[in-house]
Amino acid sequence: MVIDKLLEKIIELKNPSVVGLDPKLDFVPAHILKEMFEAHGGHNSKAAAEAILKFNMEIIDEIYDIVPAVKPQVAMYEMFGPDGFGAYLKTVEYAKSKGMFVIVDVKRGDIASTGEAYAKAFLGKVKIGDEENTVFDADFATINPYLGQDSIEPFIDECKANDKGLFILVKTSNAGSGMLQDILSDGKPIYEIVGSYVESWGAEMRGKHGFSPIGAVVGATHKEQAKRLREIMPHTFMLVPGYGAQGGTAEDLSVCFNSEGLGAIVNSSRGIIAAYKNKYKNDFTPQEHGKAARAAAIEMRDDIMGHIK
């Protein structure tokens, strides 16, 4: 089961973290941009797409042996249109070819017939005439629960059919997440109610480490809420955004892990992929941005491992 395989990789690498591949063009070193602008005839979407793909591949080359997974954020690719979407697909394929797990951060959610189309695209197979092929073939996808259970079911069906997993938004990392997620109903916040549903949806799919592939997104920026969610979702694996650039600390997110040191995978995006121009700007050149990402990934790993059991 995919969740067991991910957990085994986390245990093997001693690293419960995931690198968010959210390549804003500002993060891409000037020499890569220059090369692609020249190769593709100017400041166009093809050049931008090729630049972020090369940037990603150079990062993946430097981290695949120490980091179990990547989480590319599709918005940063869709903004370059079909070429950008092509770079998204190639990024997923390249990360998988290097043995990494891929979480497509797409936050989709729609009525059942539409959800089925998304689920087949990202986690299943798409039928064209008499051929049925994978499109993205990711390992996990992020999903938005606002439309309710019937909008989630097509994704769960694809998880069962193809050994894939989900991370359903429960409590997001942004400062404004409380507007809707913290509304109280009979004293219970919405995120707890959604969390209970997520726990129940995965109940019949638990793997050998006790976790199901129907996971939850729980922001590192909300320690008390995360602690409560770990209690009410004991078998739900968590994807934890908000570490680093967004302000969440290893101490804050340590509550997402159980007494065996398992239960979550922590994301950092900017903090890793743009390390060469921020934290490590005096230590690495732009040509060495991948090595800077590796150094930042190791520092993050050690920070998290130092705070969990």
Place this chain on the structure above:
Amino acid sequence: MVIDKLLEKIIELKNPSVVGLDPKLDFVPAHILKEMFEAHGGHNSKAAAEAILKFNMEIIDEIYDIVPAVKPQVAMYEMFGPDGFGAYLKTVEYAKSKGMFVIVDVKRGDIASTGEAYAKAFLGKVKIGDEENTVFDADFATINPYLGQDSIEPFIDECKANDKGLFILVKTSNAGSGMLQDILSDGKPIYEIVGSYVESWGAEMRGKHGFSPIGAVVGATHKEQAKRLREIMPHTFMLVPGYGAQGGTAEDLSVCFNSEGLGAIVNSSRGIIAAYKNKYKNDFTPQEHGKAARAAAIEMRDDIMGHIK
């Protein structure tokens, strides 16, 4: 202001409806599929993308003079990867070239920095080097509110900067929408709370017909809820899915309109674009699928207009 322009088009055509361009391959006539499979070397994503694009263009050609807007559902395109995303872009461009308003049904929603990328892609301009260009340049986009106000703001910013609009999910048309949207807080359901926010976000942007470009999605399948939402969101223009194939009737959704007969645009997808193989299968050939769509669009228009003021 875009909302005024849309209302004027609705008034001019006497038609408050929108055709959902959700071209499942099953809906595309066999002769178009055959042509594209032959032209593109088999049952591949390029052929599928070209088939749905041709299908869409033939529908747009037959309806652009009587229907004010189209709403392409991006899931049906993304499932064919980058080629499908290209067909999405070309569908948007073609509908705009024919003078139709375009609502991109993407239901995006993410933390602010990511939301900004989506907002610029669908409603604004994307900067590459020293060039800034539109990507989709749609008129309206659908948005999911689960992440809260700071996730919506980047979209509102792009609406203000580029004269665009939004439809924020408030009460969706699916049967399971109540799981989260109907949860009560102090006696008030979540969808009313979200509806009040949507009304307030548009408060300073009202056009000459009294509506703001910050609209709401309100399903035709929930008459009482829609009636209540019309009361608490008097200046919020509504996108109303769920008519026809999903079970909502013109009588049900008439509550979304005000005493001047304005206030909403009603979507039908399958009921229009697949009319040639369902309702009108004895009246039109597959070659005439566009004319069948036109006949179904006229029938829908007359049904709705017969039930509103």
